[in-house]
Amino acid sequence: MKPHTLLIILLLSFAAGKLAAQSTPITGRVTDTRKRPMQGVSLTLADTYDGATSDSSGAFRFVTSESGKHKLQVSFTGFAPWETELELKGDSLFFDIVLKELPNELTAVVITAGSFEAGDAKKATVLKPLDIVTTASANADVAAAMRTLPGTQQIGESAELFVRGGEGYETRQFIDGMVVANPFFSSAPNIASRGRFSPFLFKGTVFSTGGYSALYGQALSSALVLESIDLPDRSEASASISPLFAGGQYQHLAKNKKNSWGVNAGYTNLALYFALVPQKPDYFRSPEVWNADANFRVKTSASGMIKFFASYNVNKLGLRNPDIDMPNLKNAFGLKGGNLYTNISYRERLTNRLMLKTGASFSLNNDHIKQELQDSADQPVTNGIPDYMKLKTYELNNRSMLAQVRAVLDYRLGGLSAVRFGGEYWHSKDSSLYNKLYPNTLTDNFGAVFAEGDIYITQGLAFRAGLRAEYSDLLARPNIAPRTSLAYKFTKKAQVSADYGIFYQKPISQYLLFNQQLPYMRADHFILTYQRMDAVTTFRAQVFQKNYKQLPRFDADTSAGGTGYAKGFELFWRDKKTFKNFDYWVTYSWLDTKREYLNYPYALQPSFAANHTANLVVKRFFTKLNTQFNMNYQFATGRPYYNIRWNTDEQDFKVLDQGKTIAYNSMSLSVNYLKSVGKAFGVIVFSVTNVLNSKQVYGYQYPYNGGEKVAILPPARQFFFAGIFLSWGTDRTQDAINNNL
Amino acid sequence: MKRIILPIAAVIFSLTLFAQSARYNEAMKSNIAKMDSTWSKEGLVQTANTFERIGNAEKTEWLPFYYVGYCLVMSAYMEKDVAKVDAICDKADENLSKAAALKPNCSEITTVQAMVLTARMQVDMSRGMTLGPKSSGMLQAAMAQQPTGNPRTMMNMAQSLYYTPEAFGGSKAKAIELMENALASYATFKPESPLHPSWGKAYVEQTLGQWKASK
Numbered sequence: 020m021k022p023h024t025l026l027i028i029l030l031l032s033f034a035a036g037k038l039a040a041q042s043t044p045i046t047g048r049v050t051d052t053r054k055r056p057m058q059g060v061s062l063t064l065a066d067t068y069d070g071a072t073s074d075s076s077g078a079f080r081f082v083t084s085e086s087g088k089h090k091l092q093v094s095f096t097g098f099a100p101w102e103t104e105l106e107l108k109g110d111s112l113f114f115d116i117v118l119k120e121l122p123n124e125l126t127a128v129v130i131t132a133g134s135f136e137a138g139d140a141k142k143a144t145v146l147k148p149l150d151i152v153t154t155a156s157a158n159a160d161v162a163a164a165m166r167t168l169p170g171t172q173q174i175g176e177s178a179e180l181f182v183r184g185g186e187g188y189e190t191r192q193f194i195d196g197m198v199v200a201n202p203f204f205s206s207a208p209n210i211a212s213r214g215r216f217s218p219f220l221f222k223g224t225v226f227s228t229g230g231y232s233a234l235y236g237q238a239l240s241s242a243l244v245l246e247s248i249d250l251p252d253r254s255e256a257s258a259s260i261s262p263l264f265a266g267g268q269y270q271h272l273a274k275n276k277k278n279s280w281g282v283n284a285g286y287t288n289l290a291l292y293f294a295l296v297p298q299k300p301d302y303f304r305s306p307e308v309w310n311a312d313a314n315f316r317v318k319t320s321a322s323g324m325i326k327f328f329a330s331y332n333v334n335k336l337g338l339r340n341p342d343i344d345m346p347n348l349k350n351a352f353g354l355k356g357g358n359l360y361t362n363i364s365y366r367e368r369l370t371n372r373l374m375l376k377t378g379a380s381f382s383l384n385n386d387h388i389k390q391e392l393q394d395s396a397d398q399p400v401t402n403g404i405p406d407y408m409k410l411k412t413y414e415l416n417n418r419s420m421l422a423q424v425r426a427v428l429d430y431r432l433g434g435l436s437a438v439r440f441g442g443e444y445w446h447s448k449d450s451s452l453y454n455k456l457y458p459n460t461l462t463d464n465f466g467a468v469f470a471e472g473d474i475y476i477t478q479g480l481a482f483r484a485g486l487r488a489e490y491s492d493l494l495a496r497p498n499i500a501p502r503t504s505l506a507y508k509f510t511k512k513a514q515v516s517a518d519y520g521i522f523y524q525k526p527i528s529q530y531l532l533f534n535q536q537l538p539y540m541r542a543d544h545f546i547l548t549y550q551r552m553d554a555v556t557t558f559r560a561q562v563f564q565k566n567y568k569q570l571p572r573f574d575a576d577t578s579a580g581g582t583g584y585a586k587g588f589e590l591f592w593r594d595k596k597t598f599k600n601f602d603y604w605v606t607y608s609w610l611d612t613k614r615e616y617l618n619y620p621y622a623l624q625p626s627f628a629a630n631h632t633a634n635l636v637v638k639r640f641f642t643k644l645n646t647q648f649n650m651n652y653q654f655a656t657g658r659p660y661y662n663i664r665w666n667t668d669e670q671d672f673k674v675l676d677q678g679k680t681i682a683y684n685s686m687s688l689s690v691n692y693l694k695s696v697g698k699a700f701g702v703i704v705f706s707v708t709n710v711l712n713s714k715q716v717y718g719y720q721y722p723y724n725g726g727e728k729v730a731i732l733p734p735a736r737q738f739f740f741a742g743i744f745l746s747w748g749t750d751r752t753q754d755a756i757n758n759n760l
Numbered sequence: 761m762k763r764i765i766l767p768i769a770a771v772i773f774s775l776t777l778f779a780q781s782a783r784y785n786e787a788m789k790s791n792i793a794k795m796d797s798t799w800s801k802e803g804l805v806q807t808a809n810t811f812e813r814i815g816n817a818e819k820t821e822w823l824p825f826y827y828v829g830y831c832l833v834m835s836a837y838m839e840k841d842v843a844k845v846d847a848i849c850d851k852a853d854e855n856l857s858k859a860a861a862l863k864p865n866c867s868e869i870t871t872v873q874a875m876v877l878t879a880r881m882q883v884d885m886s887r888g889m890t891l892g893p894k895s896s897g898m899l900q901a902a903m904a905q906q907p908t909g910n911p912r913t914m915m916n917m918a919q920s921l922y923y924t925p926e927a928f929g930g931s932k933a934k935a936i937e938l939m940e941n942a943l944a945s946y947a948t949f950k951p952e953s954p955l956h957p958s959w960g961k962a963y964v965e966q967t968l969g970q971w972k973a974s975k
Contacts, residue, residue: 061809
């Protein structure tokens with residue numbers, strides 16, 4: 020045979036083989052568990068080209084010439100894969116296929132629906148990281164931005180967050196899981212400062228106004244959980260310039276994109292600003308801050324990351340106010356503060372299911388306060404005044420140190436269910452030195468262990484059960500705090516959830532210094548949440564009840580028998596759709612709270628609690644102008660104030676006078692204008708708080724011997740800001756474009 | 761006998777191979793034609809599924825996985841329900857990674873990976889802050905991977921330049937210029953085979969017309 024004859028024969032037999040092959044039609048229908056047809060589902064005869072895609076009625080059909088045993092594989096994004104063995108013999112086959120939806124964070128019920136989250140993770144969140152810096156009243160302060168959310172009070176005289184009838188210290192901040200001892204700059208009494216940490220350090224923020232996870236403790240009311248950023252996208256130098264401050268930053272990303280380091284330094288001085296905008300107190304030393312921070316981050320593996328952050332800052336201020344008891348004299352307050360903060364964290368996925376998150380943090384805060392009674396010539400007054408006036412001249416050194424370590428293991432059970440367990444240990448030392456004579460030190464070794472499980476019974480029904488056990492060396496007692504949540508999603512967008520938990524917190528050191536027998540303060544939270552959320556709108560309604568126990572009291576016996584309650588409801592509505600290019604949210608909070616603690620002789624509404632609070636936040640970006648306009652309006656009804664004095668005859672505190680302040684109104688505006696400046700990308704920011712110049716009264720103080728009360732007012736009604744933020748990225752985009760032109 | 765059997769075996773073997781690759785070429789060609797004539801989201805999902813079957817059966821060819829990614833990213837652009845976009849993009853990325861594992865440093869694959877990032881931005885414009893620079897970084901990488909010029913990379917870069925606000929480094933004039941260069945490079949660009957990526961020319965012509973008209 021000639022080779023080409025052989026070839027022909029072979030080809031013929033090959034073709035004949037093909038022709039002779041049987042063909043089997045495979046048909047069927049794909050539905051989901053609710054019997055709804057599924058379109059776009061891929062059906063494949065494994066390892067062959069044969070297959071089909073289901074149509075809008077869920078039906079599919081294809082014909083295969085394969086024979087014998089095969090596998091039919093069915094797949095659709097978000098659904099569990101389905102497969103079956105089949106034998107192809109030429110007889111048509113029919114399959115009725117039901118696909119089951121996989122647990123999916125996007126569609127599953129949210130256990131923590133009660134909290135406010137800002138992150139650019141894939142799941143839908145109520146806030147975006149940018150919201151924090153584009154909230155007009157906040158001036159890029161994380162806590163101030165949270166004050167536009169329901170559950171928080173409008174407290175102008177403090178930077179702290181007062182949540183649902185709780186004191187400012189009942190809200191704790193956590194960075195990468197670790198508590199922050201001094202999140203705000205130290206300040207003068209009744210003058211709000213700012214947070215120490217820039218919002219740009221964080222990629223995720225979770226603000227829980229109650230009922231939060233057993234992973235966090237020592238916060239009676241609320242937790243602000245911040246997660247620091249991982250590697251930056253690129254190397255970048257940036258600068259900020261304003262009449263108030265100047266700063267520079269450099270962030271370097273290694274070429275292999277596996278590690279980065281950065282440094283930042285800044286200086287703030289309000290002298291120029293105070294010269295332009297008169298302040299009510301007489302500032303003999305205008306507020307000044309020196310700050311520096313440094314960081315490095317290393318990607319240790321595909322899922323491992325080490326992050327280190329350290330900051331150091333020094334702040335100074337000094338101001339005089341007329342003395343409340345003798346208005347011809349002045350009270351001079353001077354402060355020098357220094358704060359060191361360090362945080363190192365490490366996370367790694369140990370196995371497919373097991374994740375380790377661990378970290379350590381050390382912080383040291385020093386405040387030196389000098390308080391002096393002065394005459395009209397600003398000279399110290401020590402003679403010819405009553406004894407109680409002599410107490411107004413003193414020096415105080417406060418020093419607080421906190422070292423902590425923490426580890427959490429997160430084990431995925433399958434689907435979205437997971438268990439977490441871990442522990443932490445805090446070593447703290449708070450000392451205060453009065454007039455350089457009376458040292459007082461509180462040292463505590465505090466440990467906690469916690470465990471928590473998130474169990475998804477179905478996509479729409481889940482619960483969380485957690486337990487936290489703590490022991491404080493100083494208080495010499497343990498506590499056990501159970502926390503639980505139940506969440507049920509009844510439509511694609513709407514869900515309800517219920518949270519219950521017990522929360523403990525050590526009394527703050529200024530009370531513990533007087534009485535070290537105090538137990539933990541305790542709050543029990545009960546919360547019901549309804550949430551309806553889609554991509555462009557969010558509606559949330561919450562009702563809550565909070566019961567306080569074991570609060571410190573200043574009675575004759577200085578006991579811990581203080582009690583209290585807070586109840587209320589809150590509404591939140593955010594809408595990005597109804598008005599084109601317009602993004603706004605509205606909140607309303609109603610609060611009913613009373614407590615019998617400190618020097619309150621009976622249950623009173625605390626002076627930091629208003630009954631009604633409302634916020635309107637509006638944002639709009641004008642693409643053509645490269646400008647974003649932000650406005651917000653904050654309203655709160657008046658807060659109570661009291662004149663409470665010790666009555667020696669009755670051996671009890673007496674309320675001599677009481678009242679309510681005028682309502683709080685503040686409208687703020689800010690404009691962010693984006694512009695390239697030379698090779699830099701620039702953001703020019705203007706902002707004004709209290710545009711309408713509304714009068715704001717934060718409360719009243721009473722002279723020691725009766726007499727007219729004196730209003731606590733802000734140092735100035737309005738705050739103006741102008742600044743420019745520039746960044747130079749080592750971005751080669753323009754070069755790449757020019758190379759192709 | 762040996763002398764005959766060996767050549768016969770060799771012939772049969774090469775014939776099977778030939779048949780195999782003919783089948784692959786055939787299937788790819790017809791599905792690419794289908795893809796080029798499809799203008800619906802559903803149609804793109806269907807062609808993506810077919811490419812995926814081919815890719816999974818062949819295992820060593822990068823083109824089917826590349827086309828799965830391309831079809832899916834195009835369907836993501838058409839998806840009106842933004843809640844579904846991320847899942848589609850995840851699947852596109854998964855397939856593009858498979859393609860990139862088979863064919864590393866490929867400008868075509870990197871370009872589509874950049875398109876996936878752009879598609880994700882439509883879920884939430886505030887993602888532009890982080891995804892925008894990432895996407896343009898990938899396009900730069902794609903350009904470096906093909907120094908002779910890839911019209912699809914240029915087209916995508918022109919697009920992002922056109923829609924980026926000037927303050928962020930965008931420029932409509934430069935975008936038009938770049939788009940014209942993309943169009944010009946379609947004339948010189950020769951795909952390695954009829955199966956290799958060659959899409960986009962009609963779109964560039966159309967877009968360029970619109971941009972010039974609105975100038």
